[in-house]
Each structure stands twice: as structure tokens, then as C-alpha cells.
Amino acid sequence: xxxxxxxxxxxxxxxxxxxxxxxxxxxxxxxxxxxxxxxxxxxxxxxxxxxxxxxxxxxxxxxxxxxxxxxxxxxxxxxxxxxxxxxxxxxxxxxxxxxxxxxxxxxxxxxxxxxxxxxxxxxxxxxxxxxxxxxxxxxxxxxxxxxxxxxxxxxxxxxxxxxxxxxxxxxxxxxxxxxxxxxxxxxxxxxxxxxxxxxxxxxxxxxxxxxxxxxxxxxxxxxxxxxxxxxxxxxxxxxxxxxxxxxxxxxxxxxxxxxxxxxxxxxxxxxxxxxxxxxxxxxxxxxxxxxxxxxxxxxxxxxxxxxxxxxxxxxxxxxxxxxxxxxxxxx
Numbered sequence: 134x135x136x137x138x139x140x141x142x143x144x145x146x147x148x149x150x151x152x153x154x155x156x157x158x159x160x161x162x163x164x165x166x167x168x169x170x171x172x173x174x175x176x177x178x179x180x181x182x183x184x185x186x187x188x189x190x191x192x193x194x195x196x197x198x199x200x201x202x203x204x205x206x207x208x209x210x211x212x213x214x215x216x217x218x219x220x221x222x223x224x225x226x227x228x229x230x231x232x233x234x235x236x237x238x239x240x241x242x243x244x245x246x247x248x249x250x251x252x253x254x255x256x257x258x259x260x261x262x263x264x265x266x267x268x269x270x271x272x273x274x275x276x277x278x279x280x281x282x283x284x285x286x287x288x289x290x291x292x293x294x295x296x297x298x299x300x301x302x303x304x305x306x307x308x309x310x311x312x313x314x315x316x317x318x319x320x321x322x323x324x325x326x327x328x329x330x331x332x333x334x335x336x337x338x339x340x341x342x343x344x345x346x347x348x349x350x351x352x353x354x355x356x357x358x359x360x361x362x363x364x365x366x367x368x369x370x371x372x373x374x375x376x377x378x379x380x381x382x383x384x385x386x387x388x389x390x391x392x393x394x395x396x397x398x399x400x401x402x403x404x405x406x407x408x409x410x411x412x413x414x415x416x417x418x419x420x421x422x423x424x425x426x427x428x429x430x431x432x433x434x435x436x437x438x439x440x441x442x443x444x445x446x447x448x449x450x451x452x453x454x455x456x457x458x459x460x461x462x463x464x
Contacts, residue, residue, distance in 0.1 A: 145279020
């Protein structure tokens with residue numbers, strides 16, 4: 134199951150309390166205060182992990198609490214810091230405060246860390262309160278509680294190329310032919326109900342990631358057919374491939390439906406580098422005119438079943454990625 138949204142409760146560890154203690158040595162009957170400080174509580178920290186693909190683990194366990202700090206001790210010994218709780222999350226995870234909606238962070242790089250619940254500060258021991266006129270303080274400070282909040286984790290897939298098309302346009306078949314991904318494939322609409330990622334091996338040891346986005350329908354930007362859940366994943370793709378079934382009687386109209394759905398959801402989506410892929414050419418005997426499809430975008434004709442022109446398509450995908458690199462370097 135693909136889980137792309139969870140809400141969890143995170144609590145930082147309570148700080149340890151300061152100690153009240155006085156030196157007691159054989160020849161120092163009235164030693165000064167030597168109570169140490171308490172240790173800071175542990176924190177709850179999110180870390181980006183490129184090997185994870187869903188937030189599924191967090192749908193079963195909702196509460197994550199870090200350890201409290203150790204109390205201070207005599208002889209000016211400070212308490213140890215509480216242990217942190219480290220939560221691994223997929224790249225592309227947006228973190229929000231569930232109560233305010235404030236975005237706390239956006240985890241997009243491997244190893245990137247985000248503290249979502251800081252541990253409480255440790256209390257001061259009585260040694261901190263000693264002054265020339267107050268030599269035997271008995272004051273001490275309790276540790277502070279850690280941050281306590283509910284957070285929302287929302288995953289938006291990160292990919293170089295996003296495959297966009299109506300249901301049964303051949304996206305899953307194509308992904309299975311150009312990568313080692315094995316999405317569910319069948320000859321009926323809405324076979325794919327969750328996004329799939331595939332790593333495509335290109336020439337000269339270059340790899341890129343292609344995402345099979347579940348099929349869109351007209352009105353997807355209004356939530357029809359789980360459209361909003363699918364459209365948000367396209368936001369993270371760097372370039373787009375509009376897949377259109379070559380047996381479609383009105384391929385240009387289908388392209389316009391896809392284009393308008395993306396533009397209605399976010400105008401930035403249709404500004405990404407893109408091309409049109411006419412699929413299932415093994416079922417098509419008529420010739421197509423590229424000038425009539427895709428509003429001037431490059432058009433590639435393929436048959437994923439027979440393997441026709443898949444190398445050409447990979448070349449075109451790589452060119453789109455280079456364009457995306459240029460755009461990102463200019464920003």
C-alpha cells in the first residue's frame with residue numbers, strides 16, 4: 134500500500150533536574166555547593182532516506198517520545214543528555230505543524246535532518262547559585278519539558294520524468310519496459326492506484342528516475358477520481374511526458390484535457406520541459422502528424438509491447454532532464 138500522508142504525535146524528552154549537593158571531604162567540613170546541572174532531554178529528529186518510498190510505517194505507530202535527560206549529581210557532575218529519537222522518512226516529505234498548518238521543513242536530500250520536537254533544557258544545580266554573599270545555596274532548578282506537538286507528514290514523489298496520461302494510456306507498461314519497476318498491468322482503466330518509481334539505466338552509467346502517476350481524468354484538479362492526491366506528486370517531477378493512446382480518436386483533445394488539468398491545479402506544472410508520447414503504435418495502422426498533437430511539443434511514437442523506439446524515447450527523456458538542469462541553474 135502506498136501511504137503519502139500521516140499525522141503523528143512527537144514529544145521531546147524532559148530535561149533532567151539540577152542537583153542540590155555540597156562538598157563533603159575529610160578535611161573540608163564546610164565545602165561549597167557542587168550540585169551539577171541536569172541533562173537536556175532528547176529530541177525527535179526526521180532524517181531523509183533515499184531508500185524509502187512511503188510513509189507506511191508511521192500509519193501504524195503514532196506516538197514518538199524522546200528520552201528524558203539525566204538528573205544532575207554531586208561533585209559538579211552534569212546529567213547526560215537524553216537519547217534522541219531518529220525517524221527515517223522518504224525524500225520529498227513535507228512536514229507541517231498539524232495545529233497551525235505552518236511548514237516546518239521540506240526533506241529533499243539524503244541525510245537531511247529536521248528537528249520536530251526539541252528536548253527540554255536541563256535544570257541548574259545549586260552550584261550555579263553560589264555567590265560571595267550566598268555561599269550555601271539550596272536553590273535548584275527543575276528540568277523543562279520538551280516540545281509536544283502533532284505533525285503532518287505529506288509525501289510528494291521526487292522524479293526526473295513524470296508520466297502523465299488518462300487511465301489505460303500505457304504508462305505502467307512503458308515503465309516496466311524501460312526500468313526494473315514492476316507495476317501492476319492490466320487491460321482496463323485505473324489499474325494503477327498508487328504512484329510507482331522506476332530507475333532507468335541510460336548510456337555512460339547515467340541513471341534517471343521516472344514516475345508512473347495514476348491516470349488522470351477530466352476534473353482531476355477538482356478532486357475527481359482522487360485527482361488531487363495524484364496531481365500533487367507531479368509537482369516534484371522535473372519534466373513531463375504526456376502519454377496518449379494512439380488508438381484514441383481525438384488525441385489532441387486528450388492532450389488538451391491533460392494540459393488543462395495540470396494548468397488548473399498549478400500553472401507551474403505546464404512550464405516544465407515536456408514531450409508527447411503516442412503509445413500502442415502496434416495497434417495503429419494510420420500515420421500521425423506530429424504538428425497536430427501537443428501544441429508544438431516534441432512527439433515520440435512508441436510501442437512498449439514491441440519495444441519500438443524506446444531508445445529514442447530515452448534520448449528524449451535525457452534531453453528534457455538537461456533542460457530542467459538549465460532552468461534550475463538559472464533560478
